[in-house]
Amino acid sequence: MGTLRDLQFALQLKIEELRQRDTLIDELELELDTKDDLIRQLHRKAPQHPGTTGSTESTVPDEPQRTKRQAISAEPSALGPAELTHVTLTNYSKSEVSRELIQRALLENDLMKHLEQGQVL
The missing domain is CATH 1.20.5 (Single alpha-helices involved in coiled-coils or other helix-helix interfaces)
Known part of the structure; x- marks a missing residue:
């Protein structure tokens, strides 16, 4: 380190x-x-090819301009904010060994290791 x-x-x-x-x-x-x-x-x-319509316009429609890329900070949610308040999360009981394993994994993760102890429990 x-x-x-x-x-x-x-x-x-x-x-x-x-x-x-x-x-x-x-x-x-x-x-x-x-x-x-x-x-x-x-x-x-481009000249018109035989067998195409007699229009002098291009047969290829103008493609829409590409939009500038944007940063994404989270995965999109299928539910809106109002619907999320009614979601019930299922709680699964875990053994002490499982809890310690999950806690260690979180603390070793680069994004999660800065969490406070109360946030990991």
């Missing part, structure tokens, strides 16, 4: 790596949007 300073440094490196990836993704999305626009323009200019 590293010192706090080592962990903070490693965290900063990971954050910078994520920023670089986000920048690359943004650049690639911009390039993809540009290529999508070019494809639409080429479809509009």
Whole structure:
């Protein structure tokens, strides 16, 4: 286990790596949007093939613009907030060994290890 300073440094490196990836993704999305626009323009200019309708319009409808990606912080719930208040959770009794095993697993998990003792019980 590293010192706090080592962990903070490693965290900063990971954050910078994520920023670089986000920048690359943004650049690639911009390039993809540009290529999508070019494809639409080429479809509009393409000559009609025999056997197609006599319209001079492109037979390929304009595709909707892609929306910018958004961050997702949780899995979507099929129930709305009002419906969640009426949900009854089933409680399953566990042996002491099972409880200790679950508690240890939670405390070893990177996302859960910072929970207070009362939140783990």
